[in-house]
Amino acid sequence: MKQPIPQEFDTPTYRDVLSQFDAAAEWFCLDTNIWKRLRLPQRALCVTMPIRMDNGDVHVFQGFRVQHDSSLGPTKGGVRYHPGVNLGEVAALAMNMTWKCALVGLPYGGAKGGIGCNPKSMSRRELQRLTRRYTAEIFPLIGPDHDIPAPDVGTNEQVMAWMMDTYSQQRGYAVPGVVTGKPICIGGSLGREEATGRGVVYVAIEAMKHLGISIEGATAAVQGFGNVGSIAARFLSETGIKVIGVSDSTCGIYNSRGLDIQDVIAYKKDRHTLEGYPDGEMISNEELLELECTILVPSALSGQITEDNAGRLRCRMVVEGANNPTTREGDEVLKEMGIFVVPDILANSGGVIVSYFEWVQDLQKYFWKEREINERLQEIIITAFNRVIRFSVSENIVMRRASMSIAIKRLADAHLARGLYP
Ligand code: GLU
Numbered sequence: 001m002k003q004p005i006p007q008e009f010d011t012p013t014y015r016d017v018l019s020q021f022d023a024a025a026e027w028f029c030l031d032t033n034i035w036k037r038l039r040l041p042q043r044a045l046c047v048t049m050p051i052r053m054d055n056g057d058v059h060v061f062q063g064f065r066v067q068h069d070s071s072l073g074p075t076k077g078g079v080r081y082h083p084g085v086n087l088g089e090v091a092a093l094a095m096n097m098t099w100k101c102a103l104v105g106l107p108y109g110g111a112k113g114g115i116g117c118n119p120k121s122m123s124r125r126e127l128q129r130l131t132r133r134y135t136a137e138i139f140p141l142i143g144p145d146h147d148i149p150a151p152d153v154g155t156n157e158q159v160m161a162w163m164m165d166t167y168s169q170q171r172g173y174a175v176p177g178v179v180t181g182k183p184i185c186i187g188g189s190l191g192r193e194e195a196t197g198r199g200v201v202y203v204a205i206e207a208m209k210h211l212g213i214s215i216e217g218a219t220a221a222v223q224g225f226g227n228v229g230s231i232a233a234r235f236l237s238e239t240g241i242k243v244i245g246v247s248d249s250t251c252g253i254y255n256s257r258g259l260d261i262q263d264v265i266a267y268k269k270d271r272h273t274l275e276g277y278p279d280g281e282m283i284s285n286e287e288l289l290e291l292e293c294t295i296l297v298p299s300a301l302s303g304q305i306t307e308d309n310a311g312r313l314r315c316r317m318v319v320e321g322a323n324n325p326t327t328r329e330g331d332e333v334l335k336e337m338g339i340f341v342v343p344d345i346l347a348n349s350g351g352v353i354v355s356y357f358e359w360v361q362d363l364q365k366y367f368w369k370e371r372e373i374n375e376r377l378q379e380i381i382i383t384a385f386n387r388v389i390r391f392s393v394s395e396n397i398v399m400r401r402a403s404m405s406i407a408i409k410r411l412a413d414a415h416l417a418r419g420l421y422p
Contacts, residue, residue, distance in 0.1 A: 001025070001035055009040070011088025012327075013302050017095050019328045024404035027397070034415045038098070038408075041091050042109075043067040047137035049115075051130050054123050061130060063115040065138040067147055068094040071414040074145055075111035076101060076352060078152025078181075079134075079159070081127075082301075085114035089302070093152075096323055097352070100345040102407035104384045106356045111147050113138065119154045131159050135166040142167065144177030144363065150355050151181040151227070153301065157193070161186060177362035180355035189358035190370035191377070192351075196321065197231025197299075198374065199350015199381050201239060203342050204295050204319045206385045211340060213316065219293040221245040221315070223252075223285060224300030225274060228321045228348065230265055232297050237261045241295070245288045248273065249300070252288035253280035290314060298325035299348075305330040313339060320344035335398055343400040345407065346381075346388055353380050 001022050005014060018039060025035045044066040050058050064087050067075040077097035090112045097110025115134055119127060141147055151160060160182045167178045176187030184190065208218065218241045222233045225248040237243045242258035250273045253259065259280055267277050289296065289304065292314040298304050299321025310333035317340040320326065324344060334341055354377055361367050392402035
């Protein structure tokens with residue numbers, strides 16, 4: 001497909017996600033009309049928000065909400081607060097959500113939102129004002145049947161609570177189903193907070209079974225110590241896998257004997273950084289990626305494994321906890337090296353799977369037990385994993401290509417059945 005990318009979306013992340021799609025679509029012989037349609041988002045809203053900062057100044061922030069494709073149902077995806085957020089990145093991540101939901105069989109299309117801001121340097125009151133104003137600005141686009149935001153990098157259940165409240169105040173009654181990843185007391189789901197990390201570990205274990213690697217003696221390195229990384233590290237170590245390295249945005253820590261993850265979590269909670277952790281050696285984020293280990297879990301930001309560093313990786317498999325952590329070129333290197341990659345749209349889908357459960361519970365006003373939630377998550381993600389493995393083996397293609405093809409097939413069927421309007 002030789003169509004140029006419109007200037008407003010043309011960023012490295014968009015080019016990356018699009019080139020993965022183009023390659024899969026070409027391999028799949030996707031209908032050209034559907035291919036053209038899916039290369040661009042359906043809707044994109046840019047908003048600006050003047051916010052009174054605690055020092056009295058007014059700062060104008062920029063935010064976005066992008067809905068990539070709504071052929072399978074309401075659109076779904078997180079809201080990211082990060083200084084690097086831009087329209088192209090949000091559009092790319094929205095597209096990624098479309099593939100993710102289609103792959104695991106959820107009745108959703110993909111969306112993403114974001115605000116260019118540094119939440120770490122803002123007070124709680126500033127964050128609340130920003131969140132409420134952002135919600136008011138994107139109000140026409142969201143709703144339980146329309147588009148359902150959730151947490152992503154830099155946001156959490158408190159941000160979701162403010163979004164839910166702002167939306168509900170406008171409607172005049174409580175609308176819990178407008179966002180997922182909320183606190184339990186206002187309609188959140190048990191198990192949602194751990195869901196992404198839990199899903200990462202379920203697929204890592206399935207991948208080990210597939211490759212004939214036993215848990216005994218297996219090691220892991222986890223990049224990113226937020227909601228995904230810290231929980232994945234905890235479940236990995238509870239499973240008996242030795243977590244030898246973890247990192248956050250400030251630094252990494254390494255211990256060849258294995259880190260005590262509960263202790264690391266407590267340290268990070270206390271000091272908000274891993275720096276100075278006593279029971280490990282300080283390493284850089286780059287060094288962490290290059291540690292010799294069985295499983296590498298990049299669960300921080302996009303574009304971490306590139307053509308520059310991919311050749312130095314010494315892991316047996318990469319399980320992508322973050323969205324789009326590997327660039328297209330980096331991916332080619334991993335392929336040549338024979339490193340087994342469980343792609344983001346499969347590996348980190350646990351979050352949106354339990355978001356789906358949360359939404360269903362909100363709509364039904366009937367809440368499930370945690371055990372039920374974890375069992376259903378495990379069933380959906382392992383079924384998806386096995387479908388991808390079977391396809392990848394039968395077609396002799398890597399996991400990313402197989403995952404994308406399964407997702408594309410589901411979307412192509414929906415687009416063909418629905419046809420064009422008008
Ligand atoms: N932000 C998460 C993701 O990228 C979760 C999205 C959701 O739950 O809607 O998958």
